[in-house]
Amino acid sequence: MDFEAVIGLEVHSELSTDTKIFCGCSTEFGGQPNTHVCPTCLGLPGALPRLNKKVVEYGIKAGLALNCSINKVCRMDRKNYFYPDCPKNYQITQDEIPVCHDGYIEIELDNGDKKKIGIERIHIEEDAGKLLHTDAGSLVDYNRAGVPLIEIVSKPDLRSPEEATKYLEKLKSILSSIEVSDCKMEQGSLRCDGNISVMPKGSLEFGVRSEIKNMNSFKALEKAFEYEYKRHVEAVKNGEELEQDTRRWDEAKGVTFAMRSKEKANDYRYFPEGDLVTLNISDEWIEEVRKSIPELPHEKAERFVKEFSIPKYDASVLTLTMDMAKFFEKVAVESKDAKAASNWLMGDISRLMNKNNMEVKDLKFNPSQLAELIKVINKGTISNNIGKKVLNSMFESGKDPKVIIEEKGLIQNNDEGEILEVVKKIMEENPKVVQDYKDGNKRVLGFFVGLVMKATKGKANPQIVNKIVNQEASKL
Numbered sequence: 001m002d003f004e005a006v007i008g009l010e011v012h013s014e015l016s017t018d019t020k021i022f023c024g025c026s027t028e029f030g031g032q033p034n035t036h037v038c039p040t041c042l043g044l045p046g047a048l049p050r051l052n053k054k055v056v057e058y059g060i061k062a063g064l065a066l067n068c069s070i071n072k073v074c075r076m077d078r079k080n081y082f083y084p085d086c087p088k089n090y091q092i093t094q095d096e097i098p099v100c101h102d103g104y105i106e107i108e109l110d111n112g113d114k115k116k117i118g119i120e121r122i123h124i125e126e127d128a129g130k131l132l133h134t135d136a137g138s139l140v141d142y143n144r145a146g147v148p149l150i151e152i153v154s155k156p157d158l159r160s161p162e163e164a165t166k167y168l169e170k171l172k173s174i175l176s177s178i179e180v181s182d183c184k185m186e187q188g189s190l191r192c193d194g195n196i197s198v199m200p201k202g203s204l205e206f207g208v209r210s211e212i213k214n215m216n217s218f219k220a221l222e223k224a225f226e227y228e229y230k231r232h233v234e235a236v237k238n239g240e241e242l243e244q245d246t247r248r249w250d251e252a253k254g255v256t257f258a259m260r261s262k263e264k265a266n267d268y269r270y271f272p273e274g275d276l277v278t279l280n281i282s283d284e285w286i287e288e289v290r291k292s293i294p295e296l297p298h299e300k301a302e303r304f305v306k307e308f309s310i311p312k313y314d315a316s317v318l319t320l321t322m323d324m325a326k327f328f329e330k331v332a333v334e335s336k337d338a339k340a341a342s343n344w345l346m347g348d349i350s351r352l353m354n355k356n357n358m359e360v361k362d363l364k365f366n367p368s369q370l371a372e373l374i375k376v377i378n379k380g381t382i383s384n385n386i387g388k389k390v391l392n393s394m395f396e397s398g399k400d401p402k403v404i405i406e407e408k409g410l411i412q413n414n415d416e417g418e419i420l421e422v423v424k425k426i427m428e429e430n431p432k433v434v435q436d437y438k439d440g441n442k443r444v445l446g447f448f449v450g451l452v453m454k455a456t457k458g459k460a461n462p463q464i465v466n467k468i469v470n471q472e473a474s475k476l
C-alpha cells in the first residue's frame with residue numbers, strides 16, 4: 001500500500017515593532033539580560049497591559065497578504081501555564097476569536113502545478129522569556145517576554161516534507177516583504193511547530209499525528225518530517241497503535257524523541273483577558289492597511305518575467321527577498337541586460353554573499369556599479385572572465401568597476417595586430433606542438449589559445465584570439 005504524509009504547520013513570527021505588545025520596552029534582539037524590562041512585562045502585581053496598536057495593524061497586514069478574512073470584533077485571552085519563562089503565569093494570546101481566519105498561500109509544485117495551502121487562522125500573542133541552563137543552575141532573561149508574535153496555523157493541506165518547505169519559504173518571503181517581521185530564523189524571529197500523520201494515498205481519513213516542537217531551520221524540519229514519515233508508515237504497516245504525541249528533533253542523532261503524550265497534554269484553562277477590552281477593527285482601518293501592502297514577491301516575479309523576459313526560475317529566486325528583487329530591478333533597468341543582471345546576482349554575487357555570510361544590504365557596491373560592470377563587458381572593454389575579477393574587487397572595496405579596470409590595467413586588448421604578433425611568437429616558440437598539429441592533432445589549437453591568454457594576462461579578447469589562432473594554423 002502507498003502512503004502519503006499529512007502535514008500542518010504552526011509558525012510563530014516575531015513582529016518588528018519597536019516596542020513590546022503590552023508595554024513600551026524595546027523589542028531589540030540581544031542586549032544585556034533583563035535590561036528591556038518593566039513591571040508589565042515582568043508580570044509584577046498590579047501592572048496592567050496596554051495593547052500596542054501597531055501589533056494589531058501588523059496582524060491585519062499579514063492576514064490580508066495571506067488572503068485571510070479579518071475578524072472585526074476579536075479579543076485577547078489568557079492561556080494559563082506555570083513555567084519560569086512566563087512571569088505572569090499566563091500568556092496573553094487569542095484563543096476563540098483570532099484576528100484573521102481562512103486564508104491561503106499558493107505554492108508551486110515540482111511539476112509546475114499551483115496548489116493552495118489553507119491557513120486556518122492567524123492570532124496575535126506575546127512571546128515568553130528565555131531560559132538558559134548552565135552548570136550553576138538555570139537563568140532567565142525576560143528581554144523577550146512580551147515581544148509581539150503572530151502565530152500562523154495552516155490547515156493540514158501539505159502532503160510531503162518538500163511541500164512543507166515550499167510553504168515555509170513562501171510564507172517567509174511574504175512576511176518579510178510586507179515588513180511585519182524580519183524573519184531571522186537564527187535569532188528566533190521565525191519558529192515552527194510541525195504536525196505530521198500518514199494515511200493511505202488518496203484516503204480522506206487522517207491518521208494519528210505527532211507534533212515536532214520549536215524548529216528554527218527549514219532544512220532540519222524537512223529532515224525531521226522525513227524521519228517521522230518513515231516512523232509512522234512503519235508503525236502503521238506493523239499494525240502498531242500510534243499515540244498522539246509531542247516530540248523534539250535531535251539534529252546530531254537525526255532522530256525525534258517523545259516529550260509528552262496527549263494524555264499528559266497541558267490544560268491551559270483559557271478565558272477572556274479581563275484587563276483588555278474587546279477589539280473593534282473598522283473597515284476604514286482595514287482598507288488603510290490594505291493600501292500599505294507593497295507588491296508581493298509572487299506578483300513581482302510574474303512582472304519580472306513579463307517586463308524583463310527572464311526565466312521563471314530566475315524570477316522566483318530573485319524575489320525571495322525584497323532587497324534582492326529591488327537590487328535586480330535597478331541593475332536590469334540601468335544595464336538594459338536583465339539576463340546578465342540575473343546571472344551575476346544568482347551566480348557570483350550570491351556565492352560571495354553566502355561565503356561571507358552576508359545579505360544584499362551588506363553589499364559594498366550599489367546597483368549602478370553592477371550595471372556599469374555589465375555595460376563595460378557588453379561593450380567589449382573587458383572580457384567576462386576579467387569581469388569576474390573586477391566583481392571580486394568591487395565586492396571587497398566597493399570601488400567603481402571603471403576605477404578597478406584602470407588601476408589594475410585590465411582593459412581588454414582588441415588589437416588584432418598585437419594579438420597576431422603574440423600568436424606568431426608562441427607558434428615559433430613551440431615547434432613540437434606545431435608539428436603535432438601538422439600531424440593531424442587539431443586539439444593543440446586550444447593549447448595555443450591558452451598560451452596566448454596567459455601571455456596577455458587574460459586581457460586579449462578571447463574571440464579574436466580564437467579567430468587568429470585558427471587563421472594562422474590554417475596557413476601551417
Ligand code: ADP
Pocket residue numbers: 006007008009010153154155156157195196197206207208209
Ligand atoms: P492543537 O489545538 O492541538 O494545536 P490544531 O487543530 O490547532 O491542534 O492543529 C494544529 C496543527 O496541526 C494545524 O496546523 C493542523 O493543520 C495540523 N493538523 C491537525 N490534524 C492533523 C493531522 N491528522 N495530521 C497532520 N497535521 C494535522
Ligand code: MG
Pocket residue numbers: 010
Ligand atoms: Mg496548536
Ligand code: ZN
Pocket residue numbers: 020023024025036037038039040041042146
Ligand atoms: Zn516592559
